[in-house]
Amino acid sequence: MSLYEILLVAYLIVALMLIGFVLIQQGKGAEAGASFGAGGSNTVFGSSGSGNFMTRTTAILATLFFLISLIIGSITAGSSEQEGEFQNIDVPVDVPVVPVNDSDVPVSDSSETTDVPAADPE
Template sequence: MSLYEILLVAYLIVAIMLIGFVLIQQGKGAEAGASFGAGGSNTVFGSSGSGNFMTRTTAILATLFFLISLIIGGITTGANTEADEFQNIEAPVEATIPVVDESDVPVSDQTDGNDVPTSDPQ
């Protein structure tokens, strides 16, 4: 596995974790609900609440996301790709004429229109 593939996997994992941490965080207006009893879940993360842990983790994941994206961009910028035949429009195209094989053409037994029997009214 190359460095590029490892970075792509790490990039995907960091992006999914970053999305998860952003969605889990409470908004700035959530402190108003804490006075009515909604702040009881913050004690799981310690006395300072989940804000400090969540914001630090989000900042670290965002920094990793940007660093990995810059590294992947630097790796792909230096990579040379081969030009396809459709991208090289200066090369002349060779015209090929299909060859018809004479043995493939069906031949009928009738050579003239005179061989057709006619009905004789009697």
């Protein structure tokens, strides 16, 4: 695996962890939810609560996210991709010329005459 692929995998993992940590943090109005059982979750991370742990972890993950995105951006900025056929539209494309029939009615080579009139005279 190249460095680029390793960074992409790390970028994905950090992004998912960052999303998870942001979603499980309590908001400013979390005190109203204490009566429904949300108040007991602060004791899981110790007596100081989850504020310091969650805030520090989110800040570290956000910093890693931005650093990895800058590194990936600088790696891809120096690489050039081969142009596709639709990217370079300055060069005209050779289109084969197909003869066009002016009429949609098939034309036969025989000159047979029929007794059927072309239209009913009414």
